[in-house]
Amino acid sequence: MNISKHSLAKVKLLSDVAPESLEELSNNCRWREFKTDEVVLDRNNVSREVYFITDGSVRVMNFIGKDREVTLAEIKKGAHFGELAAIGSPERTARVVALEKTIVAAMSRDYFISMLLKFPEVSLRLLRDLAYVISSMNERVATLSVTAPRQRVYLELLRLAVPDPRGRGDWVIEPLPKHDELAAWAGVDVEEVAHAIGKLAREKVLERQNRTLVIHDRAKMHEMSGM
Amino acid sequence: MNISKHSLAKVKLLSDVAPESLEELSNNCRWREFKTDEVVLDRNNVSREVYFITDGSVRVMNFIGKDREVTLAEIKKGAHFGELAAIGSPERTARVVALEKTIVAAMSRDYFISMLLKFPEVSLRLLRDLAYVISSMNERVATLSVTAPRQRVYLELLRLAVPDPRGRGDWVIEPLPKHDELAAWAGVDVEEVAHAIGKLAREKVLERQNRTLVIHDRAKMHEMSGM
DNA sequence: CGGCTACTTGATGATGCTCAAGCGGAGTGG
DNA sequence: CCACTCCGCTTGAGCATCATCAAGTAGCCG
Numbered sequence: 001m002n003i004s005k006h007s008l009a010k011v012k013l014l015s016d017v018a019p020e021s022l023e024e025l026s027n028n029c030r031w032r033e034f035k036t037d038e039v040v041l042d043r044n045n046v047s048r049e050v051y052f053i054t055d056g057s058v059r060v061m062n063f064i065g066k067d068r069e070v071t072l073a074e075i076k077k078g079a080h081f082g083e084l085a086a087i088g089s090p091e092r093t094a095r096v097v098a099l100e101k102t103i104v105a106a107m108s109r110d111y112f113i114s115m116l117l118k119f120p121e122v123s124l125r126l127l128r129d130l131a132y133v134i135s136s137m138n139e140r141v142a143t144l145s146v147t148a149p150r151q152r153v154y155l156e157l158l159r160l161a162v163p164d165p166r167g168r169g170d171w172v173i174e175p176l177p178k179h180d181e182l183a184a185w186a187g188v189d190v191e192e193v194a195h196a197i198g199k200l201a202r203e204k205v206l207e208r209q210n211r212t213l214v215i216h217d218r219a220k221m222h223e224m225s226g227m
Numbered sequence: 228m229n230i231s232k233h234s235l236a237k238v239k240l241l242s243d244v245a246p247e248s249l250e251e252l253s254n255n256c257r258w259r260e261f262k263t264d265e266v267v268l269d270r271n272n273v274s275r276e277v278y279f280i281t282d283g284s285v286r287v288m289n290f291i292g293k294d295r296e297v298t299l300a301e302i303k304k305g306a307h308f309g310e311l312a313a314i315g316s317p318e319r320t321a322r323v324v325a326l327e328k329t330i331v332a333a334m335s336r337d338y339f340i341s342m343l344l345k346f347p348e349v350s351l352r353l354l355r356d357l358a359y360v361i362s363s364m365n366e367r368v369a370t371l372s373v374t375a376p377r378q379r380v381y382l383e384l385l386r387l388a389v390p391d392p393r394g395r396g397d398w399v400i401e402p403l404p405k406h407d408e409l410a411a412w413a414g415v416d417v418e419e420v421a422h423a424i425g426k427l428a429r430e431k432v433l434e435r436q437n438r439t440l441v442i443h444d445r446a447k448m449h450e451m452s453g454m
Numbered sequence: 455c456g457g458c459t460a461c462t463t464g465a466t467g468a469t470g471c472t473c474a475a476g477c478g479g480a481g482t483g484g
Numbered sequence: 485c486c487a488c489t490c491c492g493c494t495t496g497a498g499c500a501t502c503a504t505c506a507a508g509t510a511g512c513c514g
Binding site: 093 | 289291295297299310311314315316320321340343344347348350351353354355357358359360361362364365366367368369370371372373374413414454
Binding site: 149 | 501502503504505511
């Protein structure tokens with residue numbers, strides 16, 4: 001096992017930890033690798049380990065009823081997940097899937113807790129992380145409560161759009177995620193995403209170009225989103 | 228100032244703190260009292276203080292657009308709020324209103340942070356609290372994403388119902404909150420709450436009795452909620 | 455070229471939001 | 485003690501919207 005590749009140096013949560021302590025922490029993890037779409041963690045898993053992503057990214061999903069799925073978060077290199085189950089929540093309720101080839105360090109619950117008590121700065125940083133998560137979710141709850149499905153699709157598209165690098169006042173989404181991904185974020189079904197984009201295209205607010213969406217009239221789109 | 232009334236002894240977050248330290252913490256708070264419906268904390272407030280409720284309860288709300296409001300949480304005696312702004316989030320985004328006569332201890336951001344570093348057990352307990360909040364919000368996001376407005380009203384009513392203390396297989400909600408409160412939780416408008424309850428009454432699933440709702444067929448109601 | 459997946463588009467029916475009108479109980483002032 | 489009023493609840497009609505179903509198209513990979 002190549003130790004140099006198995007370092008927690010890039011993990012933001014641990015950036016206040018001295019290098020020598022970090023190495024000890026690294027050695028107390030189970031290192032694992034996952035392929036795209038592989039399930040990293042499933043519901044009702046009882047391990048309660050905490051996972052640090054040193055390379056790749058994952059998506060956290062929740063299932064309601066039997067068929068419909070909701071995307072709760074996407075977590076990237078340098079971040080962590082599983083801390084909720086480790087800290088307190090009685091059981092895992094979400095499923096975590098690798099979005100690409102991903103390397104994670106799994107730390108046992110007990111070891112994680114003892115680390116928090118040993119390094120208060122880490123606790124503080126974790127608190128900051130969780131506070132940020134809660135703020136984001138507050139926003140999301142408020143948005144979901146107040147906006148109509150169609151509007152949520154507009155908002156999601158606006159969230160993804162970046163100014164067109166080729167000058168012009170346009171904004172672009174590139175590459176456009178698959179419709180079912182957008183649907184899982186916005187809490188609508190797949191057809192609604194297509195209908196929403198179709199309507200915007202008909203009204204010339206945006207244009208479809210292969211895998212990218214070019215938004216011509218961002219202001220109007222924003223207005224249509226009702227916020 | 229009556230010191231005996233101004234004690235943080237009942238605050239759960241601080242239950243691992245030794246009594247003498249607790250007294251010092253108590254003395255470093257600004258103690259304040261609010262009447263029903265008084266605004267404890269408003270958006271864009273820059274104080275970043277942390278508040279401990281020693282008596283009473285408050286509601287945390289968020290406003291979207293200009294008119295519609297969403298209830299994010301209700302916080303009771305022994306709990307705390309404002310920790311998100313103190314720990315990290317750049318600004319306050321929610322409004323906090325007293326639900327009854329309420330006494331709070333306000334602790335400055337800096338003092339709070341230093342306390343966390345001094346008492347790692349408190350950090351750990353706070354982490355647990357936040358983890359619990361996140362889990363709850365995950366559920367709420369998932370529910371909001373997947374269920375229709377009508378169903379959310381049913382679910383909210385089911386959440387409030389308790390078994391009828393007078394025997395019988397019935398469940399009761401007593402007192403029934405005002406419709407606009409239910410609406411703010413479920414993310415629907417006021418009439419939809421009335422329509423939903425009306426429909427349930429017509430189908431004899433429940434019965435309206437003054438300020439209380441008697442649920443006869445909880446199973447059917449649960450089924451209608453689609454979960 | 456065939457087969458698959460994702461996207462597009464439309465029709466339909468159910469549903470929820472808006473508007474509107476009436477009702478009932480609690481509190482107020484005479 | 486009685487009107488009066490306000491606020492919250494109830495109910496309904498009309499209309500826009502969204503989920504469902506369905507069919508056809510585009511693009512991709514073997």
